[in-house]
Amino acid sequence: MKLDELYALLRRRGVLWPTAEIYGGAQGLYDYGPLGTALKRRIERAWTTWFVGRSPDYYLIEPSVIVPEAVVRASGHLENFTDPEITCESCHAAFRAETVLEKVRPDGVDGLTPAQIEEVVRTHQVRCPSCGSTALSVPSAFNLMFDLPFGVARSERAYLLPETAQSSYLAFARMWEVGRKALPLGIAVIGRAFRNEIAPRQVLFRMRSFTQAELQIFFDPAAPPGRLGPLASEKVPVLRVDRRERGEGSPALVPAGELVSSGLPEFYVDHLVHLFRFLRDILGYPAERIRFFEKSEKERAFYNRLQFDAEVHLESLGGYKEVGAVHYRGDYDLRRHGEGSGKDLSISRGGTERVVPHVLELTFGVDRNLWALADVHLAKDGDRTVWRLPPYLAPVSLGVFPLIAKEHRPFAEQLSRALLASGIDAEYDEASSIGKRYARMDEAGTPFCVTVDGGTVGDGAEQGTVTLRSRDSRAQERVTASELAARLAPLVRPPWPPAP
């Protein structure tokens, strides 16, 4: 579906809507409704099990979203977390410089000063995308962080974290004490991050408040975590820098083992494959819509030694969009926070030798993947609209309907409750015709529905049986109600935990 159509459908079904919608909304902010909230939690659960569940030494924490200024000074965000903008003196519109200069400077504007950007604008006689004027100016760099007056005198400064990763770096010293005092140590956060984006757009893809799931793996560079083993033959869709330089946009399918022999560290490739399998096997994105986009040294942040962005091709957004990434950040983070805090964040290797742990960062955009799950799996299918979510991600596992509300309600309601108690996410619905109820459940991604009818509550051969209908095949069969929980459990159970 196109962006507008998909967004309208998600909004109508209460998956999400603009924050303060009755006040006309707030740019870049969204609220999740019941279906969106349930789906988001299932994505988060899947991510946690797949990534954090990979080792008993990986932990999930829930940190504050506000930090004092010293933290973002040490991390470099106070100085560098800027997004140059271009404003039009004629129509007063504001744009991200990168967007306005996309054609004349395809490599982006990272690292340029406002004066240098202004020179690019003059040289190329760039015009305002809105009114066409050449009266464009480049204000001093705009920091994307939200700052807060903090404390009673409002004289302290605090910041809403622009990425959850910083919380894991702050927690390293404490978690070293709490855990096994051994590397690798993983610290994961699923939480909100905040950026005062110049041009929020594409609904969940450039928000001002969004949810990240990030795992920081701290390790001794002499003993990095991750061995490919039998996964060496797994073919990964990668778009390497050399291929990009030849003008290619489609990825090549390269066996993981070959990526290692071409020079990428095995631990890095291992995590690339682990993320690839999550996107393909757990979220169900077709492999041919996934690519791992290698960032060149010039494109990635200076502290990143390696960076591949995981991208999914989305019809609604007209191309490949980033939904996650694997960053090898070296010792930058602990070194900076060690210097900033004055606390020694190195650890002993035994004897007198000490090392500042390196960081492998796995990032994952929860909102972006929620949108991608709609883009990829939600589609018109003849006369109906079906959201073919993997069953373990569906907000509701089973719709429970009485054929005629006033006759079959008691049995259906009790069945619904019994299934809930057995761990099946059942939802009772008695409104309108069975066809309309199927249609609502199809749109919501519900993989199964059962209908209670005269046969169920009668004393004939069908007593105690219900009609079970599958979302994908539309096939219907008669099953015994008391056996439903046992029958459905394996069908809606997630395919994890993964092997270590």
Place this chain on the structure above:
Amino acid sequence: MKLDELYALLRRRGVLWPTAEIYGGAQGLYDYGPLGTALKRRIERAWTTWFVGRSPDYYLIEPSVIVPEAVVRASGHLENFTDPEITCESCHAAFRAETVLEKVRPDGVDGLTPAQIEEVVRTHQVRCPSCGSTALSVPSAFNLMFDLPFGVARSERAYLLPETAQSSYLAFARMWEVGRKALPLGIAVIGRAFRNEIAPRQVLFRMRSFTQAELQIFFDPAAPPGRLGPLASEKVPVLRVDRRERGEGSPALVPAGELVSSGLPEFYVDHLVHLFRFLRDILGYPAERIRFFEKSEKERAFYNRLQFDAEVHLESLGGYKEVGAVHYRGDYDLRRHGEGSGKDLSISRGGTERVVPHVLELTFGVDRNLWALADVHLAKDGDRTVWRLPPYLAPVSLGVFPLIAKEHRPFAEQLSRALLASGIDAEYDEASSIGKRYARMDEAGTPFCVTVDGGTVGDGAEQGTVTLRSRDSRAQERVTASELAARLAPLVRPPWPPAP
């Protein structure tokens, strides 16, 4: 335990610690570590099932924590969400006026202007609690909200919500369309709220960023939700205003039915009982430590028609502390947001008659209850420290130990993984002696542990069996490993869903 002892223990075990601890912490901000995060999620799950699960027309949503200024102007927070402070001109300390004037004005200072507070200070010759000086001044009212420069020009104002409730009011119109278009309609939020507290203290009890679980039930006052039925005989520990005026601090045990005949609406009492049962039966607070503290008309916010705070007596904080509340807010919220947004938030009663729905609000402090669960259930017991959490709230359900790591590791690790796959939250631990491992699990609240030993992996009579040890009784017995999941499931399963 006393506050300092309990906090030190929770910090050492990584349940929680101050945000940016390596930088010396940030006042009023805390991070949850692995145990705290797991416990917090279990509390949230229990709350959701108990309160939101009560009706298919109650929904959980996940809204933005940032809202535009128009929202907090309509809600009254921009004008009224203030906490008068008193500053000392001699030592420059700042205090909440209510705290400094506690003795001379026990009813609090709500509603007083700064000038009136200054008069109280002069009249009673109040001294600075810190340096003893009488040179105290009362600055103009201090708004507790965090404000943000929003948008590119930083000219818009946005606010971090000081209570999650507002998000539910904002969502009412959309949820009316998404749901059954019928009352009662419940909209729940579990999320962060933010207050720039003048004097953060008592760890999780006065934080600057905290998690609330709140359910707003929208209803037609002509047909409020909630019938006591057989619960009319349930005795509720209430401290009514008249009893308080007689100088009593302990609650009276009053049957719910009598509260109704004394004039409280049945729907209100029904929800009071529902909250009482949650605190007693699900969180396991002893009934004799719970009281429902009625706020008088003078004490409660002007829009609250009824307010009972649920309080638990906490040793660490030296008295009864609020952990939740039931507020009957009338039509204040939808009326204000209807006026503020210009959108008609009344609904049709059929025909031409319209009504602005009333709101019954159930509030619940997630952090405060996490602390209360530690205060109530975590204690020294002879030579050990045991956290006697209800088993379904325990972060870890089962510790799995090899007696001798290098001999019994494969069996124990595989058992741990198999149990995880069956839905038992097992944690593998091979570090140090069995006694020390029991002690660690006791402190973490783990209700059961199993040990794999020579008998397990041998070919004798004990083959395939493990030692199961109970946290509370310390009893040990030999059980078959393959039967563990079936044996433990009912012991760690939550006692819900509740009857409707």
